[in-house]
Amino acid sequence: MFYQLYELNHAALAPYRAFADIMRMVYANPLNPISQTPWGRTMAASLEMFERTTRRYGKPSFDLNDTVIGDRKVAVREEIVWSRAFCNLLHFARNVPSGHATDPRILIVAPMSGHYATLLRGTVEALLPSADIYITDWIDARMVPMTEGTFDFDDYVDYVIEMLRFLGPDTHVIAVCQPSVPVLAAAAVMEAENDPFSPSSMTLMGGPIDTRINPTAVNQLAKERSLEWFADNVIMNVPWPQPGFMRPVYPGFLQLSGFMSMNLDRHVIAHKEFFMHLVKNDGEPAEKHRDFYDEYLAVMDLTAEFYLQTVDQVFIKHALPKGELFHRGKLVDPAAIRNVALLTVEGENDDISGVGQTKAAQTICVNIPENMRMHYLQPDVGHYGVFNGSRFRREIAPRIVNFVREHARTGKPVVKRVIKGGKSG
Structure with a gap:
């Protein structure tokens, strides 16, 4: 049931995520005078942070041409x-x-x-x-x-x-x-x-x-948990309408949450610095953050x-x-x-x-x-x-x-x- 709730939450946020993305483009548009002000960049940064923290990251490509x-x-x-x-x-x-x-x-x-x-x-x-x-x-x-x-x-x-x-x-x-x-x-x-x-x-x-x-x-x-504990607490069935509907899986989002909790302070600091780079219009470090987390947050079951x-x-x-x-x-x-x-x-x-x-x-x-x-x-x-x-x-x-x-x-x-x-x- 937890997997279904996760999917439902993601679907419920979809319109807000789309709205945030549209408004981010408005505030970041160079033709908009507000985009050149600290307030405009702060708004654009806040909206991008919301969109990025609520989206599902798809499978990346290798792009080794x-x-x-x-x-x-x-x-x-x-x-x-x-x-x-x-x-x-x-x-x-x-x-x-x-x-x-x-x-x-x-x-x-x-x-x-x-x-x-x-x-x-x-x-x-x-x-x-x-x-x-x-x-x-x-x-x-x-x-x-x-x-x-x-x-x-x-x-x-x-x-x-x-x-x-x-x-x-x-x-x-x-x-x-x-x-x-x-x-x-x-x-x-x-x-x-x-x-x-x-x-x-x-x-x-x-x-x-x-x-x-x-x-x-x-x-x-x-070492501290039994195999039965893992089977009862982290195994879930794939929800509809995915192709693997009803397949028992260990969801990728659970694995990701485990990875992030091990170094939570590091991830919080990284996102805080990302926000400040966006506000200051520091393009290169912000892009490096995007590249890393686009990969890191893309998970599979x-x-x-x-x-x-x-x-x-x-x-x-x-x-x-x-x-x-x-x-x-x-x-x-x-x-x-x-x-x-x-x-x-x-x-x-x-x-x-x-x-x-x-x-x-x-x-x-x-x-x-x-x-x-x-x-x-x-x-x-x-x-x-x-x-x-x-x-x-x-x-x-x-x-x-x-x-x-x-x-x-x-x-x-x-x-x-x-x-x-x-x-x-």
Whole structure:
């Protein structure tokens, strides 16, 4: 019922939001003399604040239309090359100059934790000059009809395996935050089966491999609550008239409220500064605020079964580091990973995945040779800085590229084709 009330409240505010937007344009119009006065700018700023804090933010676009390879600017084309009910695989096809050496092929597995894959726009942008990039574009569960079936932790692992097989040999995989556990599980399953399409390298960034180490506020919440509490309090049915009507989900707006409450003072200060920038007509910092929050406030729903299994297996039972994680009824054995190079990356000030939680992968993957493993702790960054921002571009991205190149197996190009289908089995 709470989800329905949320939707009703949003719909009820729609006419007021539209009116506020119209009046904002009136007060901000340069042809209106009032727009040049402090009072006019204050009114325009107040109206914009109201509109922005009551709107629903839609899925952003990547808008990565070009990159630089060597000293040449080349065009980039975004295309869907693989599709399932709950995920599209996007390829950023570069117009590579003739004679350019084959770049490594990288699959970036974006988090399914409330935000869209576009949260990793900076990650993709930083790696594009040096690699052939693919990324998982998870689909909002509220947009998936019930007829498409369910999507759980096993399905997530299956999707990763299917994408790696689709991309072919010598593909490198990067997992950012939440997918670190299912990606490591997928690599273990493939290695146990001697799958020739297992990744050449696996980079885990700010992921909850073992949340018993330096637990954060997120980890403590899962520790203090039972799985039944999560099922009773945060799982809701998608309201009509969404395509996923009646699908049980963990709503994105609940996840967002949790994220914001962890750093509420920071968000309040950011919006206060945004208001003052608007009043002072400081265009550049105001635009940076818009860009960040247009992305940050755009959220998606997760299927209930995937969310609850993740909470249970990763945050409550710690199944992977304990050697108790199962996939399709078979035990996942990280010791089976022998041929996949492992890079783990953490942020010194990460308040989502504490220091040491991702590095734990180095401990449980006991059979990876020492010359095929590396750990890097980035000073002075939080969770977001592990995969985005100036330090990521300057310090982390070059290390990832060097690691990937060092552990490439072949240089075979991928054959691009589009595969569509239903739920993975």
